[in-house]
Amino acid sequence: xxxxxxxxxxxxxxxxxxxxxxxxxxxxxxxxxxxxxxxxxxxxxxxxxxxxxxxxxxxxxxxxxxxxxxxxxxxxxxxxxxxxxxxxxxxxxxxxxxxxxxxxxxxxxxxxxxxxxxxxxxxxxxxxxxxxxxxxxxxxxxxxxxxxxxxxxxxxxxxxxxxxxxxxxxxxxxxxxxxxxxxxxxxxxxxxxxxxxxxxxxxxxxxxxxxxxxxxxxxxxxxxxxxxxxxxxxxxxxxxxxxxxxxxxxxxxxxxxxxxxxxxxxxxxxxxxxx
Amino acid sequence: xxxxxxxxxxxxxxxxxxxxxxxxxxxxxxxxxxxxxxxxxxxxxxxxxxxxxxxxxxxxxxxxxxxxxxxxxxxxxxxxxxxxxxxxxxxxxxxxxxxxxxxxxxxxxxxxxxxxxxxxxxxxxxx
Numbered sequence: 001x002x003x004x005x006x007x008x009x010x011x012x013x014x015x016x017x018x019x020x021x022x023x024x025x026x027x028x029x030x031x032x033x034x035x036x037x038x039x040x041x042x043x044x045x046x047x048x049x050x051x052x053x054x055x056x057x058x059x060x061x062x063x064x065x066x067x068x069x070x071x072x073x074x075x076x077x078x079x080x081x082x083x084x085x086x087x088x089x090x091x092x093x094x095x096x097x098x099x100x101x102x103x104x105x106x107x108x109x110x111x112x113x114x115x116x117x118x119x120x121x122x123x124x125x126x127x128x129x130x131x132x133x134x135x136x137x138x139x140x141x142x143x144x145x146x147x148x149x150x151x152x153x154x155x156x157x158x159x160x161x162x163x164x165x166x167x168x169x170x171x172x173x174x175x176x177x178x179x180x181x182x183x184x185x186x187x188x189x190x191x192x193x194x195x196x197x198x199x200x201x202x203x204x205x206x207x208x209x210x211x212x213x214x215x216x217x218x219x220x221x222x223x224x225x226x227x228x229x230x231x232x233x234x235x236x237x238x239x240x241x242x243x244x245x246x247x248x249x250x251x252x253x254x255x256x257x258x259x260x261x262x263x264x265x266x267x268x269x270x271x272x273x274x275x
Numbered sequence: 276x277x278x279x280x281x282x283x284x285x286x287x288x289x290x291x292x293x294x295x296x297x298x299x300x301x302x303x304x305x306x307x308x309x310x311x312x313x314x315x316x317x318x319x320x321x322x323x324x325x326x327x328x329x330x331x332x333x334x335x336x337x338x339x340x341x342x343x344x345x346x347x348x349x350x351x352x353x354x355x356x357x358x359x360x361x362x363x364x365x366x367x368x369x370x371x372x373x374x375x376x377x378x379x380x381x382x383x384x385x386x387x388x389x390x391x392x393x394x395x396x397x398x399x400x401x402x
Contacts (some may be wrong), residue, residue, distance in 0.1 A: 073291060241390075
């Protein structure tokens with residue numbers, strides 16, 4: 001690799017790390033299309049290399065978010081436990097579910113969801129969110145959380161743990177089908193369907209990615225689908241970018257984080273529709 | 276209704292952050308030293324050699340025969356091991372706080388990841 005290419009990958013990793021960490025995603029939704037469409041990489045090499053960078057980004061971003069005390073650790077661990085098997089089952093069914101029609105339908109759904117998120121990016125932060133147990137299926141396995149972050153901001157929220165675990169299984173499944181980490185699906189779902197405060201959702205999603213991408217990365221490495229030179233260059237940039245994204249996150253309102261996510265969802269949706 | 280308010284104390288946050296940070300630092304230190312060592316020894320194997328991932332079981336023998344690329348690959352392995360070590364640190368933190376329910380959940384997560392890893396790496400055949 002020549003020095004200009006290395007510098008390019010480091011800068012790209014820096015940008016991906018900053019934006020990805022800010023919105024609680026690993027950045028695979030940007031890396032894979034850039035490697036495949038712009039640099040004409042083979043798809044399997046692009047996905048393998050991207051997963052490696054996502055894992056490094058998630059580990060670095062999680063350090064920043066853990067320092068801010070915005071990660072719901074125990075929920076993150078339970079959701080991670082559901083995401084990993086979902087991803088494995090998805091990887092067995094990927095051939096059946098990635099036809100042209102499926103991609104157009106699913107891409108269109110993502111674009112519609114992203115438009116909805118841009119127009120209605122969720123409730124104002126934390127304090128107005130009710131933790132009272134709702135009726136029906138939403139109240140099944142009702143779990144209440146109270147997180148006080150390093151700045152003293154209080155986040156109270158409640159959600160159905162079994163439904164959250166089911167969602168995480170679905171996110172793992174989709175991440176295999178789409179070849180991404182899954183953060184861009186997890187965060188909007190946690191915010192809109194489960195009333196998570198946006199800042200807690202992004203931080204927890206990043207923490208989940210550390211564990212959910214480890215299995216995939218190990219598999220991709222063993223299959224030799226990772227181009228180590230570009231992967232390490234991008235990871236080095238992403239690790240620094242993740243710290244910047246984590247620091248920026250405390251200065252950005254939750255509604256704008258959700259809008260940033262909506263932009264990412266639009267990218268993934270359009271990529272699926274265009275093919 | 277489950278009420279788990281204020282469930283993760285400072286120790287848990289500090290343990291998770293410290294383990295992740297240490298894992299990343301150790302990993303990137305090994306990768307950087309390996310890369311510089313490889314460049315200083317005249318880039319044996321050419322540019323392509325540094326971009327290829329070494330099979331995991333070759334890393335230790337190659338390291339003992341002073342192959343700089345084995346150190347670079349050891350860094351990759353350390354980065355992969357970091358989530359597992361973080362889980363262990365969480366298990367210890369919850370155990371020290373005598374929070375047995377959360378310790379059990381963490382152990383279960385570790386077991387699920389280990390089984391998933393075994394399946395995806397082909398150590399265990401499902402079908």
